[in-house]
Amino acid sequence: MKYxxxxxxxxELTLNPxxxxxxxxxxxxxxxxxxxxxxxxxxxxxxxxxxxxxKNTIKRYRMFRNAKKVGVFVSGGKDSSALLFSLxxxxxDLTFQAIYLNLGIRYYSxxxxxxxxxxxxxxxxxxxxxxLPKEEGFCIDHxxxxxFKNKICSVCGVIKRYLFTKIAKNLSIDVMATGHHLDxxxxxxxxxxxxxDFEGIVRLGPVLPPLYPxxxxxxxxxxxxxxxxxxxxxxxxxxxxxxxxxPHGEITPSKKNKKIIEEWEKENKQFKYQLLSVFLKxxxxxxxxxxxxxxxxxxxxxxxxxxxxxxxxxxxxxxxxRVSLIEKLEDKKLELTPEKFxxxxxxxxxxxxxxxxxxxxxxxxxxxxxxxxxxxPEIVQASYRKLxxxxxxxxxxxxxxxxxxxxxxxLLTLKLRKLGFKAFNISSPExxxxx
Amino acid sequence: MKYxxxxxxxxELTLNPxxxxxxxxxxxxxxxxxxxxxxxxxxxxxxxxxxxxxKNTIKRYRMFRNAKKVGVFVSGGKDSSALLFSLxxxxxDLTFQAIYLNLGIRYYSxxxxxxxxxxxxxxxxxxxxxxLPKEEGFCIDHxxxxxFKNKICSVCGVIKRYLFTKIAKNLSIDVMATGHHLDxxxxxxxxxxxxxDFEGIVRLGPVLPPLYPxxxxxxxxxxxxxxxxxxxxxxxxxxxxxxxxxPHGEITPSKKNKKIIEEWEKENKQFKYQLLSVFLKxxxxxxxxxxxxxxxxxxxxxxxxxxxxxxxxxxxxxxxxRVSLIEKLEDKKLELTPEKFxxxxxxxxxxxxxxxxxxxxxxxxxxxxxxxxxxxPEIVQASYRKLxxxxxxxxxxxxxxxxxxxxxxxLLTLKLRKLGFKAFNISSPExxxxx
Numbered sequence: 001m002k003y004x005x006x007x008x009x010x011x012e013l014t015l016n017p018x019x020x021x022x023x024x025x026x027x028x029x030x031x032x033x034x035x036x037x038x039x040x041x042x043x044x045x046x047x048x049x050x051x052x053x054x055k056n057t058i059k060r061y062r063m064f065r066n067a068k069k070v071g072v073f074v075s076g077g078k079d080s081s082a083l084l085f086s087l088x089x090x091x092x093d094l095t096f097q098a099i100y101l102n103l104g105i106r107y108y109s110x111x112x113x114x115x116x117x118x119x120x121x122x123x124x125x126x127x128x129x130x131x132l133p134k135e136e137g138f139c140i141d142h143x144x145x146x147x148f149k150n151k152i153c154s155v156c157g158v159i160k161r162y163l164f165t166k167i168a169k170n171l172s173i174d175v176m177a178t179g180h181h182l183d184x185x186x187x188x189x190x191x192x193x194x195x196x197d198f199e200g201i202v203r204l205g206p207v208l209p210p211l212y213p214x215x216x217x218x219x220x221x222x223x224x225x226x227x228x229x230x231x232x233x234x235x236x237x238x239x240x241x242x243x244x245x246x247p248h249g250e251i252t253p254s255k256k257n258k259k260i261i262e263e264w265e266k267e268n269k270q271f272k273y274q275l276l277s278v279f280l281k282x283x284x285x286x287x288x289x290x291x292x293x294x295x296x297x298x299x300x301x302x303x304x305x306x307x308x309x310x311x312x313x314x315x316x317x318x319x320x321x322r323v324s325l326i327e328k329l330e331d332k333k334l335e336l337t338p339e340k341f342x343x344x345x346x347x348x349x350x351x352x353x354x355x356x357x358x359x360x361x362x363x364x365x366x367x368x369x370x371x372x373x374x375x376x377p378e379i380v381q382a383s384y385r386k387l388x389x390x391x392x393x394x395x396x397x398x399x400x401x402x403x404x405x406x407x408x409x410x411l412l413t414l415k416l417r418k419l420g421f422k423a424f425n426i427s428s429p430e431x432x433x434x435x
Numbered sequence: 436m437k438y439x440x441x442x443x444x445x446x447e448l449t450l451n452p453x454x455x456x457x458x459x460x461x462x463x464x465x466x467x468x469x470x471x472x473x474x475x476x477x478x479x480x481x482x483x484x485x486x487x488x489x490k491n492t493i494k495r496y497r498m499f500r501n502a503k504k505v506g507v508f509v510s511g512g513k514d515s516s517a518l519l520f521s522l523x524x525x526x527x528d529l530t531f532q533a534i535y536l537n538l539g540i541r542y543y544s545x546x547x548x549x550x551x552x553x554x555x556x557x558x559x560x561x562x563x564x565x566x567l568p569k570e571e572g573f574c575i576d577h578x579x580x581x582x583f584k585n586k587i588c589s590v591c592g593v594i595k596r597y598l599f600t601k602i603a604k605n606l607s608i609d610v611m612a613t614g615h616h617l618d619x620x621x622x623x624x625x626x627x628x629x630x631x632d633f634e635g636i637v638r639l640g641p642v643l644p645p646l647y648p649x650x651x652x653x654x655x656x657x658x659x660x661x662x663x664x665x666x667x668x669x670x671x672x673x674x675x676x677x678x679x680x681x682p683h684g685e686i687t688p689s690k691k692n693k694k695i696i697e698e699w700e701k702e703n704k705q706f707k708y709q710l711l712s713v714f715l716k717x718x719x720x721x722x723x724x725x726x727x728x729x730x731x732x733x734x735x736x737x738x739x740x741x742x743x744x745x746x747x748x749x750x751x752x753x754x755x756x757r758v759s760l761i762e763k764l765e766d767k768k769l770e771l772t773p774e775k776f777x778x779x780x781x782x783x784x785x786x787x788x789x790x791x792x793x794x795x796x797x798x799x800x801x802x803x804x805x806x807x808x809x810x811x812p813e814i815v816q817a818s819y820r821k822l823x824x825x826x827x828x829x830x831x832x833x834x835x836x837x838x839x840x841x842x843x844x845x846l847l848t849l850k851l852r853k854l855g856f857k858a859f860n861i862s863s864p865e866x867x868x869x870x
Contacts, residue, residue: 193628194699194706196713198721256702260695264629267691271629278631286633290725 063219071173076112076242079179104139144417162319338432498654506608511547511677514614539574773867
């Protein structure tokens with residue numbers, strides 16, 4: 001099994017049973033090596049070790065103390081899907097509520113929603129879906145039209161955290177579990193450390209108590225679980241996960257630190273745990289007991305626009321500030337139907353626009369759109385620097401792209417928008433080519 | 436110019452004048468790019484920038500305040516040699532005293548001593564040489580016979596720090612400057628951080644005041660100077676430096692962190708300064724102002740063996756504990772003359788020993804020692820794991836090695852001793868082969 005992570009990395013698992021028995025139960029055939037421990041075990045023992053760690057983490061930090069309803073935001077990715085699956089298995093009598101945020105990301109959000117629906121049906125957990133485009137009339141992709149075009153992941157984080165809080169309150173969720181794992185925590189801590197943001201590190205603990213009455217407690221049951229083992233658990237238990245990746249996926253400093261930590265781990269299997277322990281047992285207690293440090297914002301007020309509670313020093317909360325940029329847009333379009341595209345080219349001189357075919361060369365040669373230029377579909381993977389150079393001659397034109405399904409050409413459209421090009425995707429390309 | 440660093444890394448500098456003028460003075464030809472700043476300058480400007488930084492660091496931390504005599508321990512390596520050279524140039528009227536510690540490391544210490552003598556003559560700084568074998572009858576190499584055989588660099592550090600303090604006192608040195616640079620500091624800080632040793636980080640400041648009356652103040656004038664620029668300065672000013680590396684050179688965690696920091700630096704030229712600033716401006720002040728932290732040892736006493744002041748909790752200081760292991764040795768030999776070697780083989784059955792020729796194969800074939808086995812001289816660079824495997828069949832034998840000069844075979848002898856083999860080098864191999 002192969003899994004494509006956000007930002008381009010992949011995980012792979014090929015199962016070759018070992019020619020000996022499980023080192024733990026000594027009964028079944030050994031099937032998999034636990035990366036963080038180096039022992040080779042059978043599937044049953046792997047699951048037991050994984051689920052025991054989850055149970056112990058929840059117990060150790062008293063995550064579910066007095067919880068009446070535990071909410072799990074499921075994105076369709078491996079971490080949150082494995083979290084919901086394992087929680088339901090380990091705590092069959094607890095009330096869980098799955099929530100899916102459909103952020104309206106074209107060629108992605110709807111696919112992921114289907115995957116989450118499938119998972120929830122399988123394990124019989126009620127699912128609540130909140131659709132950003134339906135409820136609020138905009139989607140994350142629209143931010144490529146704003147000053148945040150190169151910070152989509154950061155804007156998306158603000159919008160999601162806002163909705164997490166609001167939805168949890170509306171659904172009377174008192175504990176909200178997220179899929180943040182050991183690798184996430186340690187690499188983010190290291191990034192914040194390098195930036196000197198010690199206050200940020202303190203906020204990365206396993207449990208975040210409510211900042212004001214009515215807010216849910218946020219907990220991270222995978223706090224001590226390595227990412228690779230979550231992937232193994234997902235693959236071995238055939239948990240439905242979305243294999244398409246978000247088109248906005250970026251390589252962040254924290255992802256770079258993950259790689260550096262993995263380099264260290266090659267020599268010291270316990271490195272992640274060791275580093276976590278430096279932060280949890282040395283740095284954070286040092287900060288928490290220091291007379292000059294203060295951590296929780298002292299004041300909360302209601303945002304004058306949306307009415308939700310905010311710790312922002314402004315009258316308007318961070319989410320509303322960002323959404324107002326979208327509201328000001330006259331035209332949010334990133335994609336045209338073949339009919340609208342044809343209307344455009346009929347009304348504009350030939351010199352003002354270009355259309356590109358992103359399919360295999362032989363299909364283009366058999367018949368592309370009249371006047372289209374072929375470009376190698378692999379270009380979508382090129383760096384921003386390279387894309388910028390390649391499309392420089394067309395800086396002042398309106399650019400249209402199509403491929404087989406719309407997915408690849410949409411990805412390129414987004415990337416070029418982030419570089420400031422006036423790019424559009426053509427949807428339903430089959431109607432373009434036959435119509 | 437090429438420079439081999441301890442632990443196997445190399446620095447290289449090839450000068451290709453740029454086809455434009457120096458970006459700083461606009462007068463001379465641009466010759467070199469300053470790595471940390473990315474500007475291309477002439478030799479004069481490079482030296483000015485380098486020396487100004489040194490001057491500013493000394494001023495900023497008041498390193499030479501009231502200094503009557505500044506001591507510089509020169510090892511012959513690029514850092515301490517460049518330090519002495521630049522200090523003498525920038526402060527021509529200050530009294531400097533160079534000190535060389537000859538640690539009796541075969542095929543290394545005597546060579547480095549010659550290099551240091553040459554430097555001191557050139558720049559007219561008085562040199563004091565302390566010879567460990569002559570004064571105390573042992574040398575660092577002897578520790579391969581003790582439990583410290585795999586921690587030679589650490590033992591050597593203890594012995595050197597002990598002698599630094601003692602010699603500085605005897606020579607009435609009140610300020611002692613060392614060649615520790617930005618890369619050293621930042622990578623050691625990161626290593627200590629990963630180990631959770633926060634107290635150790637505090638001790639890595641630019642100035643270490645005396646811990647008790649009579650001790651010299653220790654200062655690091657290259658605290659803000661990147662290692663690469665020290666190498667450039669050395670090469671451009673043709674400062675005599677020893678190019679042979681210490682045979683005990685090891686890859687330490689701190690050297691591994693240096694590489695990781697360099698990975699980061701590729702994307703952020705200021706990364707080392709940024710990280711130093713996190714430690715200096717955030718972590719260290721946090722520790723120093725924390726009510727629960729204490730840093731200087733509270734008690735000092737005299738070692739019952741050597742009489743020097745120590746902060747050790749034992750009666751005997753760390754240096755004396757280590758030296759006593761050497762004193763207990765009945766036989767410290769690591770090297771035999773050809774005559775002693777022949778005496779040995781005449782008195783021992785053929786099955787008890789092996790002799791290896793480490794020269795080029797064709798020279799061995801022209802005539803090696805009778806009964807010798809040829810081994811590829813490249814083997815000296817092999818990992819300890821590989822060496823251990825290769826020599827496993829000879830675990831119970833006495834092993835002898837020779838090469839052209841004795842240097843390479845001595846290096847292999849040391850490595851095998853660290854692995855627990857009974858290995859000897861044969862000195863003056865020309866007498867072995869012709870005699």
